[in-house]
Amino acid sequence: HLGAESEELGARPEPHVSALRRALSSTLRVWLEAVTHIELEPSIDISCAKYESTDVLLCHDDELEGRRIAFILYLVPPWEKSDGGTLDLFSTDEHFQPQQVMKSLMPSWNTLVFFEVSPVSFHQVSEILSEEKCRLSVSGWFHGPPLERPARYIEAPLPRSPHIPYDHEILYEWVNLVYLDMDSQAQIQEEFEERSEILLKDFLKKEKFQLLCEALENKDIQWSSRGPPNKRLYETAEEDSLPDILKNFLQFLHSEALFLLLSNFTGLKLHFLAPSDEDAGEGRAADSAGQSSSKSEEEETEQRADSSTSQPDQPDNIFEAQDSETQNGSSTPMCAGELRRWTNGHYTLVHDNQATEFALDLLFYCGCEDWDPEYGGFTSYIAKGEDEELLTVNPEDNCLALVYRDKETMKFVKYINHRSLARLKKHPSRRGFWDFSFVYFE
The missing domain is CATH 2.60.120.620 (q2cbj1_9rhob like domain)
Structure with missing residues (x-):
């Protein structure tokens, strides 16, 4: 459901890309460890994504074995609320299921957003409403010791019933x-x-x-x-x-x-x-x-x-x-x-x-x-x-x-x-x- 185009940057040789990769995996990682008290591995996942009109990334939690901190660096033109493309964060219920959007962050040039990946880190990228602007970002994950996940919640299906007696x-x-x-x-x-x-x-x-x-x-x-x-x-x-x-x-x-x-x-x-x-x-x-x-x-x-x-x-x-x-x-x-x-x-x-x-x-x-x-x-x-x-x-x-x-x-x-x-x-x-x-x- 990702309408956007994305590309892995983990092995790209261009000097600016490898410099960014180094800065994230060394300087930023050390700072993040100090702030979050989570031990992080030196290797990171990193890719770039380009969202254009009608692209959207629907609600998900990013959870995958070993992912501990998600980051997004925005490389966008001047951006307004009417352009869409906000990063929406969800509240959750007692079953760790997402409920509604409780915070929306508007992308802005050279801004870095990061959050801890957990059973309740549900988020989405809202639909891009602008016909001209492109929401370009570099994002990825820092890895560390895996968290224990709660058991997967199984919701009740729609109730089933046999036919009602009606003739032809x-x-x-x-x-x-x-x-x-x-x-x-x-x-x-x-x-x-x-x-x-x-x-x-x-x-x-x-x-x-x-x-x-x-x-x-x-x-x-x-x-x-x-x-x-x-x-x-x-x-x-x-x-x-x-x-x-x-x-x-x-x-x-x-x-x-x-x-x-x-x-x-x-x-x-x-x-x-x-x-x-x-x-x-x-x-x-x-x-x-x-x-x-x-x-x-x-x-x-x-x-x-x-x-x-x-x-x-x-x-x-x-x-x-x-x-x-x-x-x-x-x-x-x-x-x-x-x-x-x-x-x-x-x-x-x-x-x-x-x-x-x-x-x-x-x-x-x-x-x-x-x-x-x-x-x-x-x-x-x-x-x-x-x-x-x-x-x-x-x-x-x-x-x-x-x-x-x-x-x-x-x-x-x-x-x-x-x-x-x-x-x-x-x-x-x-x-x-x-x-x-x-x-x-x-």
Whole structure:
């Protein structure tokens, strides 16, 4: 997440660079030892970094075996608060997790900043807002006897729950009929099984989507900031404060009918009616209009013709006939999710103890008209331990993204930079966008 360019200076032969290295590792080191009472090794890590417009270095603690003191020497032109690029220091809670910025230091020419590296030395470089100025610095670490780290704090994950019993009627209320057609579901499944991801455009009925977007503007919704900033920063909605249509949509995302529809889209077993791998026959799907599709072809055709015009005439409790525990044999499919608001300064980070498991991610976007990917806010999937991007999901109105990830895949939402505010010229009330982010587990 370092947008800036950086270069190691440890072995550079230029006279000014080696003179600076010598001064830091001898004169400054001796002085630092006297001031801090920490025994420091003569060798230092040293590099330079160049931050330009929209570059940012998000919240982290610098901790690595043996690092004891971090230093930064600023080589910047005259700098103002409005240029961004401050060094922000965070307060921490009882779990040694960062909370909020408690001090911001503005860079200034030939100024040296140093701090002790510890389990609570969380800091960040705030976004560069200046289009012309370059924030150039030389920074690095002095090493010494390693400190003992507290045990890594594991936070509670979002609560998971099984589906809510709703029959197929809820699909006809919300979903674009194109996606309820059995042929298109089979086609989607074929593509998904090949690529492990799919984007379904115009997923909701137009009028429903419109109502959702209007409801999201409601001033009574209570949004709260979700951190900690070394892992994420965005806002999440308090469910009790939501207008009815948003509550209904969240129920739709938890509904049994959607679990079955997602099974049909993906081939995953998220419902007992979904055929399992052992089931014979290629391309079988459970009929999300309410029956397992082992019917005769005539019935199938009739059902399909009928479903495009009116809802099939079927008993309302079609899903409630059997208990999913007993049907599933092994485990009950579950989901967890939230409604999130994204604006300038928001992001999520890949972190060491991010739980990785087989799961289906669902992302549904609202309020993204004229959103430019250069603003950030897209979701990136990467292979664990690699920088290589496997997939990028860009925010797009009324678009449902489904991504199946394995244990080796991690994801993050790219920091939303200040250029996103240019959109206010066209959409005066739109500082960002919303998404419904859900994860489904077989």
